[in-house]
Amino acid sequence: xxxxxxxxxxxxxxxxxxxxxxxxxxxxxxxxxxxxxxxxxxxxxxxxxxxxxxxxxxxxxxxxxxxxxxxxxxxxxxxxxxxxxxxxxxxxxxxxxxxxxxxxxxxxxxxxxxxxxxxxxxxxxxxxxxxxxxxxxxxxxxxxxxxxxxxxxxxxxxxxxxxxxxxxxxxxxxxxxxxxxxxxxxxxxxxxxxxxxxxxxxxxxxxxxxxxxxxxxxxxxxxxxxxxxxxxxx
Amino acid sequence: xxxxxxxxxxxxxxxxxxxxxxxxxxxxxxxxxxxxxxxxxxxxxxxxxxxxxxxxxxxxxxxxxxxxxxxxxxxxxxxxxxxxxxxxxxxxxxxxxxxxxxxxxxxxxxxxxxxxxxxxxxxxxxxxxxxxxxxxxxxxxxxxxxxxxxxxxxxxxxxxxxxxxxxxxxxxxxxxxxxxxxxxxxxxxxxxxxxxxxxxxxxxxxxxxxxxxxxxxxxxxxxxxxxxxxxxxxxxxxxxxxxxxxxxxxxxxxxxxxxxxxxxxxxxxxxxxxxxxxxxxxxxxxxxxxxxxxxxxxxxxxxxxxxxxxxxxxxxxxxxxxxxxxxxxxxxxxxxxxxxxxxxxxxxxxxxxxxxxxxxxxxxxxxxxxxxxxxxxxxxxxxxxxxxxxxxxxxxxxxxxxxxxxxxxx
Numbered sequence: 215x216x217x218x219x220x221x222x223x224x225x226x227x228x229x230x231x232x233x234x235x236x237x238x239x240x241x242x243x244x245x246x247x248x249x250x251x252x253x254x255x256x257x258x259x260x261x262x263x264x265x266x267x268x269x270x271x272x273x274x275x276x277x278x279x280x281x282x283x284x285x286x287x288x289x290x291x292x293x294x295x296x297x298x299x300x301x302x303x304x305x306x307x308x309x310x311x312x313x314x315x316x317x318x319x320x321x322x323x324x325x326x327x328x329x330x331x332x333x334x335x336x337x338x339x340x341x342x343x344x345x346x347x348x349x350x351x352x353x354x355x356x357x358x359x360x361x362x363x364x365x366x367x368x369x370x371x372x373x374x375x376x377x378x379x380x381x382x383x384x385x386x387x388x389x390x391x392x393x394x395x396x397x398x399x400x401x402x403x404x405x406x407x408x409x410x411x412x413x414x415x416x417x418x419x420x421x422x423x424x425x426x427x428x429x430x431x432x433x434x435x436x437x438x439x440x441x442x443x444x445x446x447x448x
Numbered sequence: 449x450x451x452x453x454x455x456x457x458x459x460x461x462x463x464x465x466x467x468x469x470x471x472x473x474x475x476x477x478x479x480x481x482x483x484x485x486x487x488x489x490x491x492x493x494x495x496x497x498x499x500x501x502x503x504x505x506x507x508x509x510x511x512x513x514x515x516x517x518x519x520x521x522x523x524x525x526x527x528x529x530x531x532x533x534x535x536x537x538x539x540x541x542x543x544x545x546x547x548x549x550x551x552x553x554x555x556x557x558x559x560x561x562x563x564x565x566x567x568x569x570x571x572x573x574x575x576x577x578x579x580x581x582x583x584x585x586x587x588x589x590x591x592x593x594x595x596x597x598x599x600x601x602x603x604x605x606x607x608x609x610x611x612x613x614x615x616x617x618x619x620x621x622x623x624x625x626x627x628x629x630x631x632x633x634x635x636x637x638x639x640x641x642x643x644x645x646x647x648x649x650x651x652x653x654x655x656x657x658x659x660x661x662x663x664x665x666x667x668x669x670x671x672x673x674x675x676x677x678x679x680x681x682x683x684x685x686x687x688x689x690x691x692x693x694x695x696x697x698x699x700x701x702x703x704x705x706x707x708x709x710x711x712x713x714x715x716x717x718x719x720x721x722x723x724x725x726x727x728x729x730x731x732x733x734x735x736x737x738x739x740x741x742x743x744x745x746x747x748x749x750x751x752x753x754x755x756x757x758x759x760x761x762x763x764x765x766x767x768x769x770x771x772x773x774x775x776x777x778x779x780x781x782x783x784x785x786x787x788x789x790x791x792x793x794x795x796x797x798x799x800x801x802x803x804x805x806x807x808x809x810x811x812x813x814x815x816x817x818x819x820x821x822x823x824x825x826x827x828x829x830x831x832x833x834x835x836x837x838x839x840x841x842x843x844x845x846x847x848x849x850x851x852x853x854x855x856x857x858x
Contacts (some may be wrong), residue, residue, distance in 0.1 A: 262856075271758050272850040301761020306855065310755040314458035319451065326451050327761050373761075 217280070217412050218379055219268055224277030226263050226422060226434075237263040239278070239434040245376070245413060251406045252422055253415040255431035261415035262383050264431065266319040268413065269302055269381045270294045282378060299327055303372030305382035305414070309364040311356040317367045318343060324375045342370040345407075346400060361391035366400065373404060382414035385402040397422045452765075460780070463745070464725035465686040470741055471781045474831050477730040478785020479792060481739065481827040484726055486793050486817035488719045492712075493818060496679065499709045501580040502643060503568070504683045505673035506545075508708060509533060512699040514670065519739045523550065523626045526668030528592030528698055534574075534672055536696065540688055543683040548669040550660045556653060559743075561611050563605075563655040567623070569615040569660030569669075578675030588615035588639030591656055599659040604643045613637055621653065625665040645809045679705070695708030700833030727827075731834050736839035742774055753846050754854025763847040771848055775832060776840030782828035789824075791816035 221243040227234040235294040238260045245251055260261060266272035267279055279286050289297065289361050298325045303324070311320045318339050325335040343349050356364050365385060372380050382401065386394035398421050405412050422428050423442075430437040461467055500506055503678060509527070518526040527548075532592050534546040550569035555562055583590060601619060603611070604694070614617065615637050624631045634851055635655060646720060661667050676685055686704050693700045706713070746753070799817035830847045 260547045266855075269758065271855070287731060295757075295760050295762060297760075298758060302760075304755070304758050306755065308751070310751060310855070312455070312752060312756075314455065316460055319454075322451070323756075326764070441474050 217244045218247045218249075218282055218442070220280040221268065222278050222280070223262070224264075224267060224274040224279060226260075226267060226272070227275045236314065236434050238267070238274075241431075241434070241436055242277075243429060243436065243439070245411060247407070247411055248409050249411050249413075250402055250426045251411075251413045252425040252428045253413065253431060254384040254414075254416055254419075254422055254428055255437070260276065260434040261417075261431055262415060263271070263412065263434075265383050265415055267416060268379075269304060270298050274335070286412070300375070300376045303377040303380040305365070305368045305372045305380065305385045307387045308370050309356070309361075309388070311364055311367060311371075313356050316353050316355050316425075317340055317348060317363075317370075318361065320367055320376050321370045324371060328375055338374050339370075340383040343367075345404060346370045360398065361389050363375070363377045365393070365397055366390040369397070369401060369404070373408065373410060377410070379413065382412065384415055384417070386416060386418060391420065394418065395424070403430050409412075449748070452769070453755055455857075456769055457599065459769075459773050460776050463748075466741065467777065468543070470738065470777055471739055471784050472636070472736055472779060474781025474835065475607075475784030475788055477832055478782050479789035481727060481730055481830070482786065482789030482820075482823060483721075483725075483796070484819055485723055485793055485816055485823040485827070486789070488723055489813065489818040489823065490816045491813070491818045492716055495712050496705075496709070498581075498644075500679060500705050503580065504705055504708055505578060505580075506676040506679060506705050507674040507686055507826065508703050508705075509537070509672040509693065509700055510670070510703065512701050514701070517616060523552075523664050523666040523668045523670065526670050527700065528549070529696070530672060531667045532800060533693070533696060533698075533700065535670065536692055537674055537689060540685060540692070542676050542678070542685050543563075544579045544675040545574060545679050547574035547578050547673045548657060549570055549671050549673055550657065551659060551670045551835065552623050556607070556611065556619045556621050556622060557700070558611055558613055558617065558619050563611055565653065565839065566619075566648075566651045567653045567655065567660070569623070569655050569657045569729055570573045571657045572833045578673065580675060583639075584642045585782055586640045586642045588637070589638060591654065592638070593674045598636040599633055599655060602639045602641050602650035602652075603637055603655040605640050606646060606651030608637070610650065613853065615640060616640075617697070621655070621663065623663055626668075627665065629661055629665075631665065633659060634661070640855060676692075682706075727830060730827075731830055733780070733835040734831050735838045738774065738777075738835050739841055742770065742839050742842040743845070746770070746774075746846045749846075750849060750854050750857040753849055754851050756858065757849065757851045758855065766847040767843040770843035771836055771839045774835040774843075778835035780831035781835070782831050783804075786824050786828060789827075790819055790848050793819055820849050 221241055223240045223242055224238055225240055226238040228234050234391050241264065255261050273287060281297065320338045321342050322335050325338060343352050346369055348363060348366055351359060351363060356378060388398055389397060401412050402424060404410055427441045429439045511525050512525055513525040530548050534548065537543060537546045552567045554565060554567060556565050583700055586605050591602060617637050619635050619637060620628060620632050621635055625631045676682060686702055691704055693702060794815050796815060802812040803815055805812055827834050
């Protein structure tokens, strides 16, 4: 059992009027530790649903998902919360920073939830902001940061508690091409330097050349699973 | 914890306009309660002091049988050795004076008209020693203790009007002696009294103690009235006096002013009920409007809550955050309300406003507001609790959000 994430024949259906719509249909996927994986596909292909299921913020209708060998479908809500808190970092399309907190306070939040001491929090926050190149903007609130800076704060927040897995749902969708490329490169650097596993979704074909592995979804099913030459796993 | 409190604090002022409106509402409720409560407190205080200083005194001493007496033969159950009792009481601390009194009933007549009266016999010197409010005369003057001529009398303005008498006129006072015989004494009216209480003035008659003792043919008195330096010392003095009275030959009982002030207690009870009712209205007003505001806040922050939950924030934290924010609004609202209420109270006190006379009174009532610390604390706690309760529903809703749906919320 080497995989950090194992998706086994997972389906997810949502109720719609008097019937169901299938967002994912018997999807299977294995992700090894340290991978830098992109889930690509058009809107409505099931990218966000798959990330939500892997991130333990939604439950599959059928199949099972293992995160570090733990079957998440069998976990009680409290354990699911703890798993998210300790093992997973999230980056969202719309940044989702807490607007009344400064950049450093936003990055600090996952550590607060984990109950770390003030000293350790300060050290980790400083290191995380340093790693995304935003030390100078630590005391700025989100409304004073550019879109690219906000998303870098979100990345710092996602990695500050040293998770096993970082999930990023369309992290570049609200960024221009320059900032989007910079963000993907930043995430890739963090992936290499810290050995963090990154799974992110995108429908921007230009960004895919920066990734190691591309899983293409279409209509809730995996259309292809390809690895680039420089990919971390073959 | 400090960061959590900081988050709640900053969230309170996130939508400043809405927060200001909420603070106005909460503060308005507190200020309203302080003004009404402060006015009632001033009214209670005024009525208390008026009741005490208009003759009731802080403490009265009776024989144990007094309250089972035959009212017509008032002195059957009177105090025998009242001079010794008065001397004993005077030695205590905080005692300003002790005055003997005889309360009696009977008829007055001027030849043309007759009327029943409620009489009080007093020692003018001892009465002055009590330090009570001076008697208000519509005409004439007070009783003269050294007078050796005609028996002097003061009559209430209402009684004088109904009897059609004035200062200088004579009256015949008839009452029952302690032996059960009817006795009479001629008196000269030296003053017409306006106590401010119409019902009292319609029946009151006051003569000197020696004259009443001659009329009733007894040297007893019905009671001793004790005046203290401050009303707040009543309980302490009463506690000190009670054991000393037990050592006297006649069995005596001591009554504090509150036990005798029936009208005061009725007024206080009525207005306290009204105040509680107002408090309940304010409580529900704050509760209902706050629920709406806090629900709106929750909907606006749905995605943010979803993000916090996704990061592994326990749902209990979300409940605590919302309740803390509401409690902070309650605290700030209470501060605004206490400041506004006190400021308005000061302005009203300086405005010299007067209200029409209350029922049974003949003089207008001054609109004054007391600044009562316990009322400030109570009103503040009321709105804080109200807001904390109002936040329960939005807080629980927020904590139960489905994370995936919350993150997709637009």
